[in-house]
Amino acid sequence: MNENEYLREILKSQTLAPGSEELKTLQERRAEVEGLLREQFHESSPTIRYGGSKAKGTMIKEAYDLDIISYFPHDDTSAGETLEEIYNNVRDALSTKYYVESKPSSLRLKDADPSNYGVDFHIDVVPGRYTDNSKTDVFLYRSTGEKKRLKTNLDTHIRHIKESGLIEAIQLLKLWRVRNGLRVKHFALELLVIELLKGKRSWVLSRQLKHAWEQLRDNSETISIQDPANPTGNDLSELLNAGIRSELSSVSERTLQIIHDSGWEGVFGPVEENGEDDRGRRIDMLKGAAAGIATPTRPWFLP
Amino acid sequence: MKKHWHKLDPTLLERMKSEVQSVFSNLHFYPAKDRVFIRGSFPVIHEGKILDRYSIEIELPRNYPESLPIVREVGGRIPQTADRHINPTGEACLFLPDERWKVCHPGSSLLDFLNGPVRNFFVGQSLVELGQPWPFGEWSHASVGIIEYYAELLGTKDLATILRYLDYLSKPKIKGHWKCPCGSGRRLRNCHFEELKDLRTKVRQDDAQRSRQRLISLTKTLETVGGGE
Numbered sequence: 001m002n003e004n005e006y007l008r009e010i011l012k013s014q015t016l017a018p019g020s021e022e023l024k025t026l027q028e029r030r031a032e033v034e035g036l037l038r039e040q041f042h043e044s045s046p047t048i049r050y051g052g053s054k055a056k057g058t059m060i061k062e063a064y065d066l067d068i069i070s071y072f073p074h075d076d077t078s079a080g081e082t083l084e085e086i087y088n089n090v091r092d093a094l095s096t097k098y099y100v101e102s103k104p105s106s107l108r109l110k111d112a113d114p115s116n117y118g119v120d121f122h123i124d125v126v127p128g129r130y131t132d133n134s135k136t137d138v139f140l141y142r143s144t145g146e147k148k149r150l151k152t153n154l155d156t157h158i159r160h161i162k163e164s165g166l167i168e169a170i171q172l173l174k175l176w177r178v179r180n181g182l183r184v185k186h187f188a189l190e191l192l193v194i195e196l197l198k199g200k201r202s203w204v205l206s207r208q209l210k211h212a213w214e215q216l217r218d219n220s221e222t223i224s225i226q227d228p229a230n231p232t233g234n235d236l237s238e239l240l241n242a243g244i245r246s247e248l249s250s251v252s253e254r255t256l257q258i259i260h261d262s263g264w265e266g267v268f269g270p271v272e273e274n275g276e277d278d279r280g281r282r283i284d285m286l287k288g289a290a291a292g293i294a295t296p297t298r299p300w301f302l303p
Numbered sequence: 304m305k306k307h308w309h310k311l312d313p314t315l316l317e318r319m320k321s322e323v324q325s326v327f328s329n330l331h332f333y334p335a336k337d338r339v340f341i342r343g344s345f346p347v348i349h350e351g352k353i354l355d356r357y358s359i360e361i362e363l364p365r366n367y368p369e370s371l372p373i374v375r376e377v378g379g380r381i382p383q384t385a386d387r388h389i390n391p392t393g394e395a396c397l398f399l400p401d402e403r404w405k406v407c408h409p410g411s412s413l414l415d416f417l418n419g420p421v422r423n424f425f426v427g428q429s430l431v432e433l434g435q436p437w438p439f440g441e442w443s444h445a446s447v448g449i450i451e452y453y454a455e456l457l458g459t460k461d462l463a464t465i466l467r468y469l470d471y472l473s474k475p476k477i478k479g480h481w482k483c484p485c486g487s488g489r490r491l492r493n494c495h496f497e498e499l500k501d502l503r504t505k506v507r508q509d510d511a512q513r514s515r516q517r518l519i520s521l522t523k524t525l526e527t528v529g530g531g532e
């Protein structure tokens with residue numbers, strides 16, 4: 001298996017098959033969120049749909065982020081007079097069912113059930129208001145930074161990703177991101193990949209990835225990204241602050257070193273089977289691992 | 304002001320890093336002002352096969368290795384509940400600090416820590432997630448877990464005896480003419496002196512002090528509750 005065949009196998013093992021348990025769960029959650037919002041804001045009839053990696057086709061098994069956008073008509077005020085009010089009202093509505101974590105423009109949903117408290121659903125609800133009747137551009141509330149609102153356009157984002165021809169590179173770099181605990185946001189990483197691989201869409205995957213890492217290693221301080229939906233209006237510098245840039249740079253350097261020293265498996269691991277996860281077999285293997293432990297420990301808890 | 308360990312000896316961090324990364328290639332070191340963060344994914348490996356992965360963050364506090372590393376699961380996969388041994392700030396309670404001599408003794412490395420208690424903890428989490436019990440059991444929460452631990456270590460369930468032992472384990476020095484904590488009435492030198500000396504090389508004074516305080520406040524609470532009749 002050459003390196004590009006290997007990378008394809010990795011991609012294959014990260015694909016969420018249609019009808020898979022994971023996808024079904026996500027669809028159920030989406031329906032649940034949508035139901036809740038439609039009930040709470042039935043007078044406003046918001047536009048509710050998938051955003052994020054689900055809409056862009058960049059979703060992978062190990063790191064799925066499901067955005068659910070809830071955009072209100074531009075002349076509607078029943079969901080809130082201001083963007084901030086809309087954001088707060090949507091948060092309050094979601095809080096009746098979820099443990100909601102406020103992010104700058106979105107609301108992260110976690111499990112509020114006492115036995116599963118804090119488990120992250122990896123769902124962000126993004127409230128917003130259309131700028132006009134054409135229902136294309138949207139204003140989002142922004143709780144941090146100087147500007148209290150930003151203008152965006154989901155369809156432009158989706159097109160930007162889909163037309164880049166770089167979906168596979170994006171997926172692998174998202175896997176690289178989660179495997180290495182990088183804190184760069186998915187959105188910023190996607191834009192970064194497209195920026196770094198401009199004009200390189202015909203390259204094979206391994207060459208694309210190496211190029212991206214070389215750029216991040218060498219030029220992490222000067223690389224910049226723009227929001228395709230509002231290139232000059234939205235300041236994305238916070239998404240690539242000094243800490244995030246230095247993480248990207250040092251992990252890129254290390255990744256290239258690993259490939260050089262021991263090959264690609266050091267980066268993405270061995271190819272794992274994407275079969276039905278046999279529960280019984282998993283339990284047996286884990287019990288085997290436990291049985292081999294020389295110095296057992298028992299967990300404790302201090303409130 | 305005392306310099307932080309990783310600035311006192313920069314080669315120490317470099318050595319630690321290369322040792323850890325030779326095994327865990329996806330863990331990365333980020334020195335911050337007075338501590339070091341390690342982030343990435345932690346694979347649960349058995350016989351060369353990766354059984355699971357967890358997104359973790361380990362914080363080496365400013366007085367590491369005096370203070371234990373703080374381990375957090377940051378992927379949002381494990382519930383932040385007592386039953387899963389994750390406290391509300393996201394910190395994992397891998398073991399009782401008093402038993403650190405067993406798993407995190409002076410001279411042991413960060414790699415030992417990862418291959419030992421950290422791996423144990425995540426093997427357990429994966430099993431619990433699949434509806435299985437903790438492979439080696441679990442300590443009860445808070446003070447009750449401390450009693451369980453010392454009951455096992457000292458071979459007695461008597462709380463007063465455990466407290467006497469903890470008192471001696473907390474002291475900077477012990478003398479042979481003192482009364483033995485076992486309750487025999489004999490002097491220490493004629494009873495459990497050697498055993499106690501051995502215990503004192505294991506359980507740290509500060510851990511013993513903390514546990515003793517917890518048990519004393521527990522007994523006070525119990526007395527208040529019991530005295531209300």
Ligand SMILES: [Zn+2]
Binds near residue numbers: 307309336338
């Ligand atoms: Zn320091």
Ligand SMILES: [Zn+2]
Binds near residue numbers: 487494495
């Ligand atoms: Zn004695």
